[in-house]
Each structure stands twice: as C-alpha cells, then as structure tokens.
Amino acid sequence: MDISRYRDLFVSEAREHLTTLGTLSMRCEEGAADSDSINEMFRHAHSLKGMAATMQLGPITTLSHALEDLLSQIRDGHFSPTRNTVDLMLAAIDTLEQLVALVAQGGELPDSDDLASRIRNHTAAAEEAAATDPTPTASQIKPAAEPAESLFRASDENSTTRVRTALLDRLVTISGELLTVRHTLEDWTNHNQADQLQAPLKELSTLLRQLQNEVFQARMLPFGSIAERYPRMVRDLARKSGKEITFQIYGDTIELDRGVLEQIIEPLVHLLRNAVDHGLETPAERVACGKPPVGSLSLSVSRLADQVLLEVRDDGRGMDPARIRSKAISQGLLNEQQAADLTAQEILLLICSPGFSTAATVTDISGRGVGMDVVQNAIQTIGGTLTIDSTPGHGSIITLRLPISVAIIHALMVACGELQLAVPVSAITSTCEVQRNEIIQKGRDLYLLRDGTEIPLRNLPRFFRQRETLSDNAILPILLAESNKQPIGLLVDRLLGQQEIFTRPLRHPLTDLRGISGSCLLGNGQIVFIVDPTACVGRLCTEN
Missing domain, CATH: 1.10.287 (Helix Hairpins)
Structure with missing residues (x-):
C-alpha cells in the first residue's frame, strides 16, 4: 500500500501530539500533573504509536511505545515522576520531533532502540537510584538524531492548518x-x-x-499555538545556567494573525533567553540581595483596541542606565555630549543597537550583542513597537505592541514632496498643525515645543530626499507618535486622508531603506511606501 500520500497528514497530527506531550511533561516536573494529565499524555503517546505503526515507521513506533509504557507505570502508581523522569520523557519527545521532521523531508529514520531501552528500564528502582544523582548526564538524554530543522522555523509552502x-x-x-x-x-x-x-x-x-x-x-490563531514551546526552553536554559525560575504564560487564548505569530516566534526566544541569562540571578545572588531564591519570569498577552500587547517581565537584577551609557560610549555608539542629552528611556533603547552587549563574557546563551537588535528589527518590520522599563535590582519589563493583522491596515496617507506615503494609524497618537516658529533647531535636529516639552521631529520630505516647498508662514502638519513612551513627531507637507491598504513586504535591496516597513498598491496602480515612525525619529537617528 502506498502511504506516501498520507505523509503530510501524519506529520501535522504527530506534531500536535508531541506539542501536547511536551507541555504536559513540564507539568509533571512542576508537580501539577494530576491523574487526568497523565491519562491524557498516555492517550497522545498511544495515538502517535498507532499512527506510526500504520505508516510503517518503525523507529517512531518503537520509541512512542516505550514512552507509552513509562506513562502506564506512572498512571498505575508504580512511581511518581521526578525531574529525572521528566528529563527522560523530554529526551524521547525531542527525538520523536526530530524523527517526524525527517519524515516530513522524506529522509531515512535512524534507529531509536537505545533510547527506547533506557525508557523501558526506567522503573521504580531506577527512580530511587536516581534520587541521589537527579541530574542525568548529557549522554543519557542525547537525542537519537540530530535536528533536521530549527525548532523555531517559519512556515513553508507545505505547512497546513486546520480551519473550522x-x-x-x-x-x-x-x-x-x-x-x-x-x-x-x-x-x-x-x-x-x-x-x-x-x-x-x-x-x-x-x-x-x-x-x-x-x-x-x-x-487567526491563539497565541498558545506558539507559546507551548517556551516553558521547555526556559526550563532547559535555567538548568544550564544553574538558576531556579518559575515561568508563567498569561493570555494564551488571545488570537493574532498567523503572519504576526510567525514573525514574533524568534523575537520572543531572544527576549526570554536574555531574561534568563542577563536578567535573573542565581539562587545565591538572589538570597544575598534579600530576594527569594527562585526567580520569576512571565510572558503575558492582552488586547488593546486593534493591537495586541506582549509583555516579558522578570524580577531580576534590572538594567543599569549608567552602565549602558558607559558601554555605549566605549563602543563608539555615541560621544559624551550625545550620551548626556539622552533621556532614561532612550538610554535603555541603546541595548537594541547592533553589536551592543553589556555581558562580561560570551556564552552559548547570549552575550554577542545581536539579540535585541534582531528583536527590534523584527517588530518594526510588522509595524509594531518595543518599549523597555527597568529598575536596577527589581527587574525589567519589555513590552511589544503589535498589530492584530499585517495584511490589511488603516493608514493615513501623506504627501512628502513628490512622494505619497502611508503611515499606519495604529502608530499615530494624534495629529496637529503648527506655525514654523513653534519648531526650534539644535544643530541638525528639529524639535517641536509643546506644553514646555521639546519633542524630537523628523522632517520627512528632507529625510526621503524630497524638495521642500513650504514657505516660512505656512501651517505645518505634524503626526505625533511614541518611541519607548517618549513622544516623537513626523513633519509632512500635507495630510491626504485615511485609507485601508493591503500591505506587501519589501524585497532586497528595498529592505535596506531606513524608515520604510513595507509597501502597498493603490487603485490607480501607484506604489506607496509604508512609513515606520520609530525608525525615522530619534536623537540617535541622523539624516540620510
């Protein structure tokens, strides 16, 4: 019987079973796995075994059968799962994921007998023996096959999803x-x-x-469809760095566009890795600071009008603005005078500069100065914004403000010289019209005087190399937005009105254009670029 035509369906369903098994395995370690959870894990392992047997996939059948037997012993009360048991279950799940990935690629499956044998030999006696040495060696939990693809991969042309x-x-x-x-x-x-x-x-x-x-x-998909992978990642990173961390996810039922979800998978990986490696302290360091030995890390999702807020919060050591400023000067990102002019919020955003890192040493977790740069670029690409709040000694909060969908958005159309540009309405806090004498210039930087505050401005016609045609007594339209909770402004020639637009991604070399996040096509065939306000404005953003 030709079973190749059922391969895609098998891969899709197998991944769902393994995702659930991984999530429930984490509950076992946290002590929150009741009999219902164990029964559910058993059913998923049993279903996977049956599917693999039907597809004649021997290594997957053998390993899932061994996992099913282990869960059966736990279900029948022969022993309770400990960290050692969870390590073994997660090793099996990792290997099964890699085997399923090989099935998706049409590759040959390696043997899984060794790991299956270790799982079957993991009896009550073995559990008691492990109590004196609860941490398995790397060789004990090494997967049977090397990963065939990245765990945090974007969807490809063969990816599928279920629709009601x-x-x-x-x-x-x-x-x-x-x-x-x-x-x-x-x-x-x-x-x-x-x-x-x-x-x-x-x-x-x-x-x-x-x-x-x-x-x-x-x-639309719930945030939980991508969030199930993060608890496992945080657990593994915490164990590798010798830290004790409780990790919670809130609002995983909030729905976002599939395109947005796929774009934020890797940024969230970087944020969580940074929180574990840089933010949270070791138990000894926390106790010395008067904190509980176990650190707290959370990822929460909430809706705000037509946007979604993602918040990564930890109660770790926080960020020291003075150290960030000093490091930025030593790395040549800015000079002493520029550093002195920065606000506290702008200093925190320096960690998003390419190559910037305050880590004393480079580890395999972080420290190379690429994480936050990747995060900011990815978020700006989909029309979102990033905000950082931090108090030294008390932790940090990084907030991502994202559109629910990246396909069709409401935009304010503006004229800048001969260019017509689109600015997402979700990025604009308000609009105003001012006289030229309300704008002051310091060197090459423009500022709007508003209620005694100097708001950084970007002259968009000049920024995009357009000819300026405004007279000295003209009324100047300004779009007000925010960057890390600081007001910023865009100076344009004319406001043309709102329009619903279908966004299209840019391709190389247009992706190198600063201040542009995408494009759209108007009904008359005209191509219009979409402006990213936060990428255009800022005291550290010089003119083209």
Missing part, C-alpha cells in the same frame, strides 16, 4: 454570491447602463468586506 468547516462554508457562500454580482456587473456593462451599476457595486463592496473578515478569521 463552518468558516469554510461561509467562504464558499460569499464566493458564490460574488460570482453572481460579477455576472450582474458584466450584464449591465454589456448593455451600457452605467447608471444602474450603483446597486450591484454597493452589494459587491459589502460582499468583499464580508469575505475579507471571514478570511481574516481563518488566519
């Missing part, structure tokens, strides 16, 4: 109605009765709006 049948039914219905309206329009056009096109055009607009909303719903 009711949603598909609605999409089919709307598509059929759109076809009917199209035929109506064609009929009226053929008879040159243009005045009678208004009604079908209005109906067409309504149906297109419905179709757009339904398609968006089909792309």
